[in-house]
Amino acid sequence: MPDVSLDEIEARTIAALTRHGAAPEVAASVADAVREAEATGNRICGLYYVESYCRQLGTGRVQGQAVPVVTRPRPGLVAVDAAYGFAQPAFAAGFPAALEAARANGVAALTVAHSHTATAMGYFTGQIARAGMVGLGLTNASPTVAAPGGRKRVIGTNPIAFSVPDGQGGVAMQFDFSTSATALGSITMAAEAGEAIPEGWAVDAEGRPTTDPQAALKGALSSAGGYKGWGFGLMAELLAAAMTGSVLSQNVHPLREDSGPPHDFGQFYLLIDPATAPDFAGAFGQIAAAVAADEGARLPGQGRAPRDPVGVPQDLWDTVVALGSG
Amino acid sequence: MPDVSLDEIEARTIAALTRHGAAPEVAASVADAVREAEATGNRICGLYYVESYCRQLGTGRVQGQAVPVVTRPRPGLVAVDAAYGFAQPAFAAGFPAALEAARANGVAALTVAHSHTATAMGYFTGQIARAGMVGLGLTNASPTVAAPGGRKRVIGTNPIAFSVPDGQGGVAMQFDFSTSATALGSITMAAEAGEAIPEGWAVDAEGRPTTDPQAALKGALSSAGGYKGWGFGLMAELLAAAMTGSVLSQNVHPLREDSGPPHDFGQFYLLIDPATAPDFAGAFGQIAAAVAADEGARLPGQGRAPRDPVGVPQDLWDTVVALGSG
Numbered sequence: 001m002p003d004v005s006l007d008e009i010e011a012r013t014i015a016a017l018t019r020h021g022a023a024p025e026v027a028a029s030v031a032d033a034v035r036e037a038e039a040t041g042n043r044i045c046g047l048y049y050v051e052s053y054c055r056q057l058g059t060g061r062v063q064g065q066a067v068p069v070v071t072r073p074r075p076g077l078v079a080v081d082a083a084y085g086f087a088q089p090a091f092a093a094g095f096p097a098a099l100e101a102a103r104a105n106g107v108a109a110l111t112v113a114h115s116h117t118a119t120a121m122g123y124f125t126g127q128i129a130r131a132g133m134v135g136l137g138l139t140n141a142s143p144t145v146a147a148p149g150g151r152k153r154v155i156g157t158n159p160i161a162f163s164v165p166d167g168q169g170g171v172a173m174q175f176d177f178s179t180s181a182t183a184l185g186s187i188t189m190a191a192e193a194g195e196a197i198p199e200g201w202a203v204d205a206e207g208r209p210t211t212d213p214q215a216a217l218k219g220a221l222s223s224a225g226g227y228k229g230w231g232f233g234l235m236a237e238l239l240a241a242a243m244t245g246s247v248l249s250q251n252v253h254p255l256r257e258d259s260g261p262p263h264d265f266g267q268f269y270l271l272i273d274p275a276t277a278p279d280f281a282g283a284f285g286q287i288a289a290a291v292a293a294d295e296g297a298r299l300p301g302q303g304r305a306p307r308d309p310v311g312v313p314q315d316l317w318d319t320v321v322a323l324g325s326g
Numbered sequence: 327m328p329d330v331s332l333d334e335i336e337a338r339t340i341a342a343l344t345r346h347g348a349a350p351e352v353a354a355s356v357a358d359a360v361r362e363a364e365a366t367g368n369r370i371c372g373l374y375y376v377e378s379y380c381r382q383l384g385t386g387r388v389q390g391q392a393v394p395v396v397t398r399p400r401p402g403l404v405a406v407d408a409a410y411g412f413a414q415p416a417f418a419a420g421f422p423a424a425l426e427a428a429r430a431n432g433v434a435a436l437t438v439a440h441s442h443t444a445t446a447m448g449y450f451t452g453q454i455a456r457a458g459m460v461g462l463g464l465t466n467a468s469p470t471v472a473a474p475g476g477r478k479r480v481i482g483t484n485p486i487a488f489s490v491p492d493g494q495g496g497v498a499m500q501f502d503f504s505t506s507a508t509a510l511g512s513i514t515m516a517a518e519a520g521e522a523i524p525e526g527w528a529v530d531a532e533g534r535p536t537t538d539p540q541a542a543l544k545g546a547l548s549s550a551g552g553y554k555g556w557g558f559g560l561m562a563e564l565l566a567a568a569m570t571g572s573v574l575s576q577n578v579h580p581l582r583e584d585s586g587p588p589h590d591f592g593q594f595y596l597l598i599d600p601a602t603a604p605d606f607a608g609a610f611g612q613i614a615a616a617v618a619a620d621e622g623a624r625l626p627g628q629g630r631a632p633r634d635p636v637g638v639p640q641d642l643w644d645t646v647v648a649l650g651s652g
Contacts, residue, residue, distance in 0.1 A: 075600050076402040076430030106403030107435040109598065134564070150623025154616045162561050175557035207622060225551035231501035232558075233628045235488050237613060238460070238606075245604030249617050270596065272435070276399055278562075278571030287563060290480045290576050294532060297476025300557045 002317060003309040007049065010035040015324025016050055021085075022064035025082040029088040033123050038318065039306035044185060045119035047312060047320050052256045053086075053116075053321050059259040062086060062116045068093035079244070082115035084262040090115050091267070093126050093192050097133075101273035102133050110269040113244035117141075117255060118267050121161035122176030122301075125269070127304040129163035129171045132242045137161045138236035139265055142252040145180045146220035151207030157183055158236035158247035163301075167281045172288070174301035179233035180221045187216045200226075239268035263274040328643060329635040336361045339376055343652025348379040348390035348412075355414040365632035370511060371445035373638060373646050378582045379412075379442075382651045383587040388412060395417035395610050402431040405570070407643035408441035410588040416441050417450050417593070419455075428459050428597035436595040439570035443467075443581060444574035444593050447487035448502030448627075451595070455497045460598040463487045465591055468578040471506045472546035474553050477533030479546045482575040483509055489627075491600065495609050498614070500627035505559035506547045513542045526552075565594035566643035578647045 009029045016029035030053065037046035056062045066085025070093050078098040082090035090112045100133030118124070121137040128135025141156025151318030157178035174279045190197045191213035191243050203209055210216050225228030241248050253260040268285035274280035292299045309311035336357045343353035356379065363372035382388045392411025396419050398404050403425040408416035416438045427434035439606070447463040454461025469480025471621050492498035508527045516523045517539035528542030529535055536542050547553030558639035562585035571593030579586040617623045 003636070004586065074430065074432030074599070076434065077602055079470070105431055105434075107399030107433060107596070108400065108431075109433040110598070134569075135425070136561075147617055147620060147623030149626075150617070150620035152620040152623070154613065154614065154620065154623070162557065172559065175553075175561075177557065179554075181551075193532055224554050225507075226504055227501075227626065228505075228550050229554070231488065234499065234613070235462075235501075236609065238490060241596070242606050242609035243460075243598070243600065243603045243614070245609070248609060248612055250612070270433070272565070273400070274569065274570070276403055277569045280334065280568050283568035283571070283574060284564065285573055285616060286576070287480065287560070291476070293410065294473060294476035294478040294480065296475030297480070299336055299473075299477070300553065300560065 001311040004312045006035050006308045009038050012320050019324050020024045020054040026089050026258050033088050036123050050320050055258045070094045076108045076155050078110045080112045087115040087118035099131050102273050106273050106276045111244045112267040113246050114264050116263045118325045121159050125161040126171050127161035129165040131166050135163045136270040138240050140241040140249045141172050141239050142255050143250050144184050146222045154236045157235040165233045172300045179229045181224045187213050240266040289322050327637040330638045331635045332361050335364050337644050338650050340449050342376055345650050346383040348569040353414050364449050364636050376646050381584045396420045402434045404436045406438045412423050413441035413444035418562045425457050428599050432599050432602045434597045437570045438593040439572050442589045447485050451489035453485040454473050455491040458491050460471050461489045462596040466563050466575045469575050469580050470510050470547045481563045483558045484559040505548045505555045515529045558615050566592040643649050
């Protein structure tokens, strides 16, 4: 597994995407997200996606030349239509107006409609926090999760991210996780390894809890913490998909297929200005100090320093390099 | 256990509160929340609280004559100072302006600072939904919950509620739950019954997971789903307490003691106007239909019709009646 610098990862991603039809500014925007995913060890949202991006650029399943359309239907709401392009340039197109709206109104929403997979929501809420705002982000996903007691795949892993500014251009605390008990990839890996999965992760096709990954793949994932994760997953579904008019998770076409309808996901971001609080930084500092004084405890996102260079599997790196060559 | 009508519950609660010094409009506002809690079987947030309300009105730990102060520091933010009074009249004081702000801005926040215990957050988000807005509500609580891997009580059960309007003045979906694995009351009841508690509910004083309720009472509750509930609990702490300048959970004085500093809790509500979506009701209907077609599945809050009359334990009812008599 070769060590590759983040600059090289970014450059090769840009080369691959532009060679397959993405506009230069689109490729740069997506590559920045790939870079951050690799820097933070979030393998599944990094280089792993680049091949499907390129194939789907080729078939038109994602529009590499899409120009996001930004509107502001109300003073506290910035709405971006990604026009079946990538999620990163759509967010970037609306972000300055959303920041201005949050400063002016105390709180503002930024919505993205009709986008390709957003991958890591923390990538976006982190930007909100680095701009000085508390950021909340939600998106929907492909159908994998059944209701507690049910068996049908009604929603996706529907992740939620939350980032807190440190007041100095950085992120003081951040979480970013699915509302399901696990990701589908965990089930697939267990199936390939022939290992049992923990109770609570999934149900079989009849809705019965199962520890057999093969049965789980024919069934559905369960929500994190049962009805609590189910509630949060539905909240993400309603805010991200229903509020933006994007496709519901239940109707999403398999993400990695080369052709088919566009992903058509929605994202919902909330920006909250901590400057309206009497002393947000002081209160955060008290909480952080209490956690720091408790051995073994930590705030979400603490202790995850970015790495550079990072180890990339040889096959994956060869694929990305080839996609951008010739 | 006598059956008591909701009207009688409300009237006796008003009598008890006014007799102990609450202003009539304050008593009516609090009694409405007690009525809804009893109607929906939420025992712990109903009549059970009335005795401590009366005792704390007597000592001044809660201010029964407090007049909430409503300000609007930004167009999208309505901030209410409860002035150490009850949470319900404070919410009521700011709610009309928050609704107007949400209609005008697409999204608005309503914050309540320095209030007595809010009890059920769904009581408030339900009002937001019945007024036609999607409602999210968060509050902090007394210190009971340790970080994953830790042992110190850093935050509270910090509940989160979310309500969705049905477009006809009702609530289509609602959840309201703690971000902890369980409530402290579940541990206390298990201790009294001499029963073990499930794994994952709590840790002992050394931070080790325990199934012994006595050890748990000397330790701390765990978050729901481990680090996910911990993240959501911190989000509630930051939005409800830090954003409003109310007391942090770690510094909250025991809630049911007659005297001591005021509870001083904060609440954070978000109001989102579904009228800005292309077809919110249609999308919600598709999700609801998918859940309805899946036997054994249900949406949060479904199938919980209010009851009237409700059974009230004789001792509790006698206490409430006596508090309002003579």
